Amino acid sequence: MLRYIIRRLLLVIPVFIGVSLIAFLIMKLTPGDPILNVLGMQPTGDPSFIAAMRAELGLDDPIYIQYGKFLWRILQGDLGRSIGSNKPVIILVSEALPRTLLLVVSSMIVAIAIGIPVGVVSSVRQHSALDHATRVGSIFAASLPDFWLGLMLMMVFSYYLGLTPISGYGKPEHIILPATTLGIGLAGLITRLTRSSMLEVIRQDYIRAAKAKGMSERGVIFKHALRNALIPIVTVLGLQFGFLLAGAFFVEWVFAWPGIGRLAVQAIQQRDYPVVLGALLVTSIAYVVINIIVDIIYAYIDPRVQYE
Amino acid sequence: MTLDLEYSEKGMQHNHLLEIVDLKTYFFTKRGAVKAVDGISFTIDAGDVFGLVGESGCGKSVTALSILRLVPDPPGKIVSGQVIFEGEDLLQKSEEEMRSIRGAKISMIFQDPLTSLDPIVRVGEQIVEAIRTHTNMNPQKAWEKAVKILTEVGIPDAEIRAKQYPFQLSGGMRQRVMIAIALVTEPRLLIADEPTTNLDVTIQAQILTLLKEIKAKTQTSILFITHNLGIVAWLCNKLAVMYAGKIVEYGATKSVFSNPLHPYTTLLLKAVPRLDIKKEMLESIEGDVPDLVNPPSGCRFHPRCPYAKKICSIIQPPMIEVEEGHYASCLIYDKEKWRSV
Incomplete structure (x- = not known):
């Protein structure tokens, strides 16, 4: 390894x-x-x-x-x-990159926390009203443009309800809206993926064999079905991490989040070559490193994957 | 004269391990109800190795899944009948009560040992799971027991093998693991659904020998589902022949093989290739397996039966006890009706 x-x-x-x-x-x-x-x-x-x-x-x-x-x-x-x-x-990018990583990781937590449970329930209760609602809702969530959703959330939660800061960086509550904005689209994707992956796994012989052992439905789902269903989900999450690193810039822009995407766009506007190159370089290295981490997680959840 | 009546006449003191009475399991599809199992009855006693034989799609596996109530629902549903196990009707039990029976009192091994083991869980862990689903044994002890049973089913270096994943084991070893999982709880009944179909012939022989040893050593009865008559002759003491969702012949293996009663059984036995008789062509049965949404009227075998008369398409033949304990569902044995036409 x-x-x-x-x-x-x-x-x-x-x-x-x-x-x-x-x-x-x-x-x-x-x-x-x-x-x-x-x-x-x-x-x-x-x-x-x-x-x-x-x-x-x-x-x-x-x-x-x-x-x-x-x-x-x-x-x-x-x-x-x-x-x-x-x-x-080096100072500019090493300040900006962790902020973007924080945003991306938070949005993935949002996506996982919504997507996986909803997807599991939807698959276990296939064809129920909840399942139909989930399928429509997840397509809708995945189709919303980030910048529009960001502005809407900002208007409702910051402007009308005053629950969250409008934009900026510094306090913990500053992360809520940008992470939600970025996470909701991904949550839609993860929901659909979890649902279809679970439906695929539930039909497998080993699920029937686990039931024949006398295990409860809950036990079968968490011990066997979900663990197997997670394998493709982890792959997609890994790929999405890279897309989010780059795609976070819309959200960073809307919420004035001083991350690497915002830094890069500002630099491009000013033809600030060193900053553009630095941002690109750091982002792509981060991408490669994250993919390595995903591969390691992959080997952990799927023992059939051997790295030699 | 149905089977259950027959037995009640003989007296209720005869306690069967498993008694299936007029079981019907249908699959409700857009085309209509597929009558996969359509009113079958048979009994298994303690110590029996019962063979359930038939072509693919005749309802053998659905019968097995119905006993454990694992028929996928929807679209499948047990429509009527009784599955009486140790005197209690499993079809009346709650899902929770069923869970305490599955894997504990009735275990099942499946056709394909690769797909029936969870690919990402160590095999030892999968045995431990079977133990700990039904007992409070601590994980350490359960693991030791898992290793012990792996040795018993003939897996060398069981301690190392227990820590491996299914993909690291050969097909034969995987099926031995499945058998270990099924037997570790010392069930009263083991349902083996074509356990050797996907294995090489030599491995098949090993697994069958193992099952025979288990039979000799333990109290476990076996319901062995197969399309292979040779295996039944070698392993089972009783058998039932299924055709298109119904049992057509039923009796002790010896009587069925020496004196097959139902035309379908006769043709099946002829279709078994034999080395001692020189033939140019393999025997086969004319026609196709019937559509179970609209099965043939009367006797389901009549369109393919060489002896069929007009009456066969009208009357559904009852189970007739032709010799003691040997039944067939064919009008040939109902002398009155057969002659009347």
Whole structure:
């Protein structure tokens, strides 16, 4: 298992090179001049000053030199400084990433806490009124756009009811609305998946065999059915984690949650290349690491999976 | 003359382990009710190995599931009848009472040992579960008992095997685990639903030998469901032949094999390939298994029966005791009616 983890971690290297290269090239191919952006869009400044700034930031080197320098610096742990705020990028992303992870993990907890119990009940009582309501409700939940749902929740719970802060970051209650917004769509997906996975498992011979042992329905469902049904659910949760890392930015934007998505979008708007690259790099590495964690959990719940 | 009447005439003091009386289990589908089991009766006594024989889809497995009340509902439903086990009708019991019988007094092993074991639970744990569902034995003791029974059913290195998962075991070993799970609670009745169908012939022989040993060593009676007449002849002392949801012949294995009464049984026995008789072609029975939504009128076998007369499509033949303890449901044995047409 340890060898497997090490091998998977080595995979971070090509991912890192690939992501940095692609991100770097996209940034370079995008029209717009970062110096002019910083100076306010008008080439009014002293041309020699602009040239000096260009040289200082390494923007007049050939592209491959710029990339080589960039890669070399990163390997030393230096992601450069933000063009906009002049703060070290490593500080900006290492502040923002945990906030996004917190948001994503909280929303997954919301999704799991709703999706799995509702899905299980729905499958056990297939074709009941509750089951029909669940099927309609889960499609509805999964179809709601995050930014719209976020604004609606904000309007109802913050503006009218005054139960939660409108937006921002800092206090524990700040997480409630963004996590709910992000979690509800996923809850719809997890509900449907749990339901169909459970229905599949309930038909298996070993469920009948467990009943033939004299186990109670509850015992059969929790000890055998749900554990087996969780296998595909964990796979999807792992994949969704990655999508949420990227997709959280709508919600971060709506609720002014200072996460990595918001940081990246702001940086793209300002053509703040170092920050954009730093955010992309950190996000993709987080993605790879999370997938490794998912694989380990996978091996834990399904002994047939062998990592050698 | 139905079976239960026959027995009540002989006197109620004869206590059967299991007595099935006019059991009907239907599956309600959009096409109509599939009469999978349509009024069958038979008895199993302590010490019996009872063979229930028939083609695929004749209702053998549904009979087994009906005894344990595990017929999938919907669409299946036990419509009427009695399943009297140790003097009590299981069909009148609450679900909770049934749970204390399933796996404790009546155990079942299934056709496919790979799909009947939970793939992600250690096999030892699955045996422990069977023990602890019915007793308060502590986990440590239950585990020891699980290892012990694995050894008893012929699994070498049982301590190591108990910690493994089903996919790490061979097909034969998995079926031995299933048997261990079924027997660990020392049930009065073991229902074996085609337990060797999906196994290699050599493994089949091992498993059957194991069942025979169990028979000799324990008090457990066995209801053995199969389509293989050879196995029945070797293992069972009594048998019933099922056709299209009904029992057509019933009696001691010896009498049925030496003197098959029902035309279907006769044809079945002819269809068994034999090495000692040289033949160009395998024998088969003309026609198809009938549709159980609209079964043939009268005797269900009449469309395929070489002896059928017009009356066979009109009258449903009763069970007739042709020789002592040997019954057949065929009008040939009702001399009056048979001659009258």
